[in-house]
Amino acid sequence: MRKSLWINFGFQAGALLVALVLTTLILVAVGAPPFQAYASILRGAFGSANNLESLLISWSPLLLTTAGVLITFSAGLWNIGVEGQMVLGAIFATWLLRSLQESGTPAGLIIALGIVAGAFGGALWAGLAGALKTFGGVNEIFGGLGLNFVSTALTIYLVFGPWKRPGTGSMSGTQPFDRVLWLPTLPDMQLSPWALGISLLAVFGVYILLRGTHFGLRLKAVGKNMKAAFLLGVPTWQYNMFAFLLCGALAGVAGAIQVTSVYHRLLPNISNGYGFLGLLVAMLINYQAIWAAPVAFFFASLNTGSVQLQLLYQLDSSFSGVLQSFLVLLVLLGEGARQRFLKSNWGPRWTRTPS
Amino acid sequence: MDVELRDIHKTFGPVRANIGINLSIPAGTIQGLLGENGAGKSTLMKVLSGFIRADSGEILLDGRTVQIHSPADAIRQGVGMLHQDPLDFPPLRIIDDFILGRRGGLLPDRTEAARGLRDLADQFGFALDPEAYVDSLTVGERQQLEILRLLWWGARVLIFDEPTTGISAAQKEKLFAALKLLAEQGRTVLFVSHKLEDVEGLCHRTAVLRQGRLVGETQPPYVTEKLVRMMFGKTIEVVPRSPCVEDETTLSLKDLSVEDHRLKVSGLSFGVRSGEVIGLAGMEGSGQGLFLRSVAGLVRTVGGRIILRGKDLTGRSYHAFKRQGTAFLPAARLEEGLATGLTLSEHFVLAEEPGGFFVDWREARGLAQQRIQDFNIHGSPESKIEALSGGNQQRALLALLREPLALLLLEHPTRGLDVESTIYIWSKLKERCRQGTSIVFISSDLEEILQYSDRVLVFFGGKVTGPLEAEGLTSEMLGQLIGGKDLPEIKAGAPA
Numbered sequence: 001m002r003k004s005l006w007i008n009f010g011f012q013a014g015a016l017l018v019a020l021v022l023t024t025l026i027l028v029a030v031g032a033p034p035f036q037a038y039a040s041i042l043r044g045a046f047g048s049a050n051n052l053e054s055l056l057i058s059w060s061p062l063l064l065t066t067a068g069v070l071i072t073f074s075a076g077l078w079n080i081g082v083e084g085q086m087v088l089g090a091i092f093a094t095w096l097l098r099s100l101q102e103s104g105t106p107a108g109l110i111i112a113l114g115i116v117a118g119a120f121g122g123a124l125w126a127g128l129a130g131a132l133k134t135f136g137g138v139n140e141i142f143g144g145l146g147l148n149f150v151s152t153a154l155t156i157y158l159v160f161g162p163w164k165r166p167g168t169g170s171m172s173g174t175q176p177f178d179r180v181l182w183l184p185t186l187p188d189m190q191l192s193p194w195a196l197g198i199s200l201l202a203v204f205g206v207y208i209l210l211r212g213t214h215f216g217l218r219l220k221a222v223g224k225n226m227k228a229a230f231l232l233g234v235p236t237w238q239y240n241m242f243a244f245l246l247c248g249a250l251a252g253v254a255g256a257i258q259v260t261s262v263y264h265r266l267l268p269n270i271s272n273g274y275g276f277l278g279l280l281v282a283m284l285i286n287y288q289a290i291w292a293a294p295v296a297f298f299f300a301s302l303n304t305g306s307v308q309l310q311l312l313y314q315l316d317s318s319f320s321g322v323l324q325s326f327l328v329l330l331v332l333l334g335e336g337a338r339q340r341f342l343k344s345n346w347g348p349r350w351t352r353t354p355s
Numbered sequence: 356m357d358v359e360l361r362d363i364h365k366t367f368g369p370v371r372a373n374i375g376i377n378l379s380i381p382a383g384t385i386q387g388l389l390g391e392n393g394a395g396k397s398t399l400m401k402v403l404s405g406f407i408r409a410d411s412g413e414i415l416l417d418g419r420t421v422q423i424h425s426p427a428d429a430i431r432q433g434v435g436m437l438h439q440d441p442l443d444f445p446p447l448r449i450i451d452d453f454i455l456g457r458r459g460g461l462l463p464d465r466t467e468a469a470r471g472l473r474d475l476a477d478q479f480g481f482a483l484d485p486e487a488y489v490d491s492l493t494v495g496e497r498q499q500l501e502i503l504r505l506l507w508w509g510a511r512v513l514i515f516d517e518p519t520t521g522i523s524a525a526q527k528e529k530l531f532a533a534l535k536l537l538a539e540q541g542r543t544v545l546f547v548s549h550k551l552e553d554v555e556g557l558c559h560r561t562a563v564l565r566q567g568r569l570v571g572e573t574q575p576p577y578v579t580e581k582l583v584r585m586m587f588g589k590t591i592e593v594v595p596r597s598p599c600v601e602d603e604t605t606l607s608l609k610d611l612s613v614e615d616h617r618l619k620v621s622g623l624s625f626g627v628r629s630g631e632v633i634g635l636a637g638m639e640g641s642g643q644g645l646f647l648r649s650v651a652g653l654v655r656t657v658g659g660r661i662i663l664r665g666k667d668l669t670g671r672s673y674h675a676f677k678r679q680g681t682a683f684l685p686a687a688r689l690e691e692g693l694a695t696g697l698t699l700s701e702h703f704v705l706a707e708e709p710g711g712f713f714v715d716w717r718e719a720r721g722l723a724q725q726r727i728q729d730f731n732i733h734g735s736p737e738s739k740i741e742a743l744s745g746g747n748q749q750r751a752l753l754a755l756l757r758e759p760l761a762l763l764l765l766e767h768p769t770r771g772l773d774v775e776s777t778i779y780i781w782s783k784l785k786e787r788c789r790q791g792t793s794i795v796f797i798s799s800d801l802e803e804i805l806q807y808s809d810r811v812l813v814f815f816g817g818k819v820t821g822p823l824e825a826e827g828l829t830s831e832m833l834g835q836l837i838g839g840k841d842l843p844e845i846k847a848g849a850p851a
């Protein structure tokens with residue numbers, strides 16, 4: 001057992017190393033000094049209180065989408081549509097805030113309802129992808145991808161159409177909400193402890209759900225072997241739908257938080273790729289919920305840190321995406337290589353197990 | 356083309372599928388290949404047609420040693436195989452299906468191909484419209500298309516794997532006429548089957564495989580008893596059984612009918628009593644699997660009623676059957692019965708009625724520990740299910756069953772297990788019977804059927820014989836029934 005732990009560690013470390021080497025090569029190729037570039041990423045993430053604050057702000061939606069896709073992955077589903085589910089969350093939250101902002105309802109209640117509406121919107125969008133799969137036989141990857149495009153189109157229509165700013169609509173989004181409708185922040189900061197609290201709670205909740213409950217175990221069984229789960233008495237398609245709805249709700253909350261605590265309006269591209277990034281995080285941690293928070297933190301720090309690269313070396317800030325993708329690809333590759341290695345090393349399975 | 360197989364060996368992991376097989380077939384012969392499921396017929400034919408490579412041995416065509424690397428390579432050398440399920444393309448037109456796979460140029464010559472198709476079809480009296488779609492054809496017509504395609508590609512050796520499954524009597528006649536014509540044209544025909552009647556009526560010579568070995572070759576006139584003896588081995592000695600049947604009826608079937616795309620089982624009416632064991636015999640795919648799954652609530656019936664413990668469950672869901680006390684154990688343990696990646700503890704929790712929201716893992720581990728001991732499973736509560744051996748997986752499946760059960764349905768409960776595991780599994784099953792559970796099981800092991808059943812149903816192409824009292828049955832009678840002979844025929848000809 002000890003030996004296999006070391007082998008695991010070796011392959012993981014190897015993957016990390018290769019990812020670093022490859023990104024370094026890219027940095028060299030575009031003429032940026034690699035070590036300074038890495039240092040500036042670190043500075044960009046942790047160098048000042050301000051930087052740390054933006055890091056924590058982007059950590060929150062990433063935590064939520066990661067928590068969401070951990071549920072769908074458990075059920076064996078590739079919920080690519082998480083991005084669109086987040087957008088729908090933002091749209092629903094915006095709609096609720098717009099409808100109630102002049103009604104005299106207490107601001108705190110409006111914000112809370114906005115977040116609930118976001119969860120509802122995300123769940124609705126995920127439910128659509130789920131229904132397409134369950135009742136229409138449409139693979140959730142295609143359904144989700146299609147719905148992502150629809151959600152983008154819907155945002156643009158709203159921003160330039162019914163919800164456009166006084167005057168002409170613009171890519172900078174709808175008219176910002178009044179300050180009272182902002183999710184409360186720490187004094188003189190943009191960071192909302194509420195947003196962070198909700199997100200951390202979501203990750204913790206998903207961890208408990210998947211680890212300690214009958215629901216989580218049955219979800220896992222459906223994901224591992226649908227037929228066996230069915231024969232053992234689990235209502236399988238219903239569990240698939242539950243997984244979609246829960247994941248959509250969490251992604252929707254992420255969208256609502258973008259509206260109520262970050263941008264204070266609806267704008268195109270409000271999901272900012274956090275849905276896809278959540279999928280990457282979940283893959284990187286091999287679907288183990290316990291690692292979600294730290295790895296999402298690491299990814300968020302790469303995101304905020306690489307903003308500096310643009311200022312210093314005219315590198316696009318999407319450079320962090322290159323590093324993140326290399327990391328995930330190589331860790332997955334390393335896992336495949338490890339399994340092959342173990343097979344060739346210790347022979348076929350039946351010779352290893354007692355009978 | 357003369358075909359010769361010399362000393363063919365093939366193993367799949369621990370399974371020895373072909374052991375030193377020698378067979379030579381002169382051109383113009385229809386060679387029958389007979390054997391029960393798993394005897395090694397298909398493996399041997401796949402070796403000859405390039406689908407798999409033998410571990411050792413030689414293949415000679417017209418006296419020349421050849422290497423066959425792939426099915427495409429085989430057809431270049433003149434060997435083509437017709438699979439049990441046609442390998443065609445239902446959404447395509449017949450002509451496109453016909454051309455596909457033929458080498459030659461960027462632009463296929465459809466006119467020439469259509470002419471070729473028509474000429475060949477005329478020779479054999481097949482009526483195929485080149486512009487029709489393949490999915491509008493019957494299984495028999497798809498077979499005809501495949502024969503023509505192989506011939507157009509230049510096949511001089513044609514292998515037919517169970518070609519009479521799923522086609523009508525008229526089409527079978529046409530097929531047999533075509534096979535005879537092929538032989539007259541000097542082609543070599545290999546006819547793989549488990550149907551005694553087909554082999555007896557068609558083949559110029561017949562080889563019998565059993566457990567990977569060629570056990571004998573015969574020529575007409577065939578003696579059915581001899582063929583059966585070769586297929587199934589020695590006459591089986593039946594150990595005294597210990598029935599624990601009670602009068603109460605657990606399950607009653609009234610004029611039950613069930614069908615899939617290949618066959619239909621209809622008009623089954625009988626009752627299963629508490630504690631009774633019913634064995635379902637027959638070659639794989641003869642309807643017994645369909646029947647068992649319909650009684651489990653997994654396949655919708657098309658007629659008749661299923662009544663379990665006085666409650667009519669016809670048309671209800673699997674979960675309703677389960678609540679009424681039915682359990683179904685599939686043959687494909689890792690594909691359908693157990694979830695790879697989950698531990699034994701997790702399986703035991705899943706199988707129980709969930710109490711509350713949270714799982715009590717300490718209690719679960721205790722339960723797992725207990726069952727592991729009771730069922731003699733080599734593993735710990737934390738063992739992943741796929742790390743267990745086949746016998747342990749089967750014991751785990753049994754350990755997952757709830758108590759009490761009204762009806763236990765099993766597909767091949769001891770397939771792939773050694774003698775010791777088999778005896779253990781059956782001791783556990785008989786324990787259930789003594790508690791009043793009725794058991795219905797499928798097995799391709801005649802010995803197992805005779806040893807443990809109180810009554811037996813024999814399936815052949817969807818036709819059901821029985822239930823027969825197991826007491827008066829012999830393995831030879833069973834063997835003949837499985838091969839499609841009728842009961843009176845056997846009784847008349849059977850030595851007392």
